[in-house]
Amino acid sequence: MDRVVRSENCTGCGLCALLDTGLDMTLDPAGFSRPARIGPSTADDDAARRFRAACPGIRVDAQRPAGARRHATLGPILQVWQAWATDPAVRFAGSSGGTLTALAAWLAETGEAAQVIGARAASDNPRRTVSVRIQSREEALASAGSRYAPTSSCAVGGAADADSAFIGKPCEVSALRALPSPKGSPPTEPPLLLSFFCAGTPSQNATDSLVEGLGVPRDEAVRDLWFRGHGWPGRFTVVRADGTTVDTSYENSWGTSLGPAVQWRCKICPDGVGESADVTAADLWRADDRGYPDFTPGPGVSALIARTIRGRDLVLRAAAAGILTVAPLDIDELAAVQPLQRTRRHTLAGRLVGTRLAGGRVPRFRGFALLRLAAPRLRETFRTLRGTYRRRRALRLHS
Structure with a gap:
């Protein structure tokens, strides 16, 4: 589990905490859900086997x-x-x-x-x-x-x-x-x-910053907050304690702050x-x-x-x-x-190779035909590989 977290391959899904009740999922300083030890481990060798078979930070099968x-x-x-x-x-x-x-x-x-x-x-x-x-x-x-x-x-x-x-x-x-x-x-x-x-x-942290940017201080209690819904596509909306609301569009909330x-x-x-x-x-x-x-x-x-x-x-x-x-x-x-989903899968091989070349670890992804999807898009895939390598290498050098 520690190796998955250190390699930044943790999704925060909580599977490890399901298998070991001595763990709890808490927000780390970067604002992501990560396992933390709160008590003695209840995991045995079988729990470790089940974790290795299912943790999406280790493997995902098509x-x-x-x-x-x-x-x-x-x-x-x-x-x-x-x-x-x-x-x-x-x-x-x-x-x-x-x-x-x-x-x-x-x-x-x-x-x-x-x-x-x-x-x-x-x-x-x-x-x-x-x-x-x-x-x-x-x-x-x-x-x-x-x-x-x-x-x-x-x-x-x-x-x-x-x-x-x-x-x-x-x-x-x-x-x-x-x-x-x-x-x-x-x-x-x-x-x-x-x-x-x-x-x-x-x-x-991105949600907290977005709320603050809408004029609601971080120490102010709010009555409700929704990201979408209440109509389509819905607006990012904060309901303050007095019932007044502040909001921004879905395009702005996701495109500028959350995405x-x-x-x-x-x-x-x-x-x-x-x-x-x-x-x-x-x-x-x-x-x-x-x-x-x-x-x-x-x-x-x-x-x-x-x-x-x-x-x-x-x-x-x-x-x-x-x-x-x-x-x-x-x-x-x-x-x-769904252009985002298409592009991500088509160029994922480049991102994975770039990560490995920069010294990073990646999970095992089986059956997705990623090389076959990348082959007709070699120029785009190479640009993705090069950009990923540069970013990941810079992060490693400064960590």
């Missing part, structure tokens, strides 16, 4: 579930829809179409899941984001909307239980999908895994599209000819990708029950409006 075809940049595909929550209140609260919120509420209310692991603003300090157990519609609505901040949802007790449902970042979902059963125990199913397209985890502050491991991520999930949600942007988003406010629409038979069954049953409104979607339409 998925090939039964019946799915593989898209070069968006992972395994069984069926794809444009979708939104049928309930207008849920659709309004969500970051795009409210689909994951609707599924969380439905799974909790029907008892299909004993609990749904998710994330929401901390009740005592909404600047912070915490992982939570969702067991009602009200709790699902309270957790609606993206949180562009560190969380470690794998560390929640029961996160790996087969009767749970789990909504998390692709790295968290990858860890739970890959986690083997304890030695001597029969193989068990992972929880129902739901994820979303992810551009990386920004530092908590540039993502942790290093996210910059070498092979899977920002949640391909280890049963179902993955994504923004279905309206886009210009270059594929870049049009942020004109309107009703949110998600894309939903069923990656497994279990995931397809969930979406179809939710649609039949009136929880989701769905219509068929061509996967290439979604790929066309």
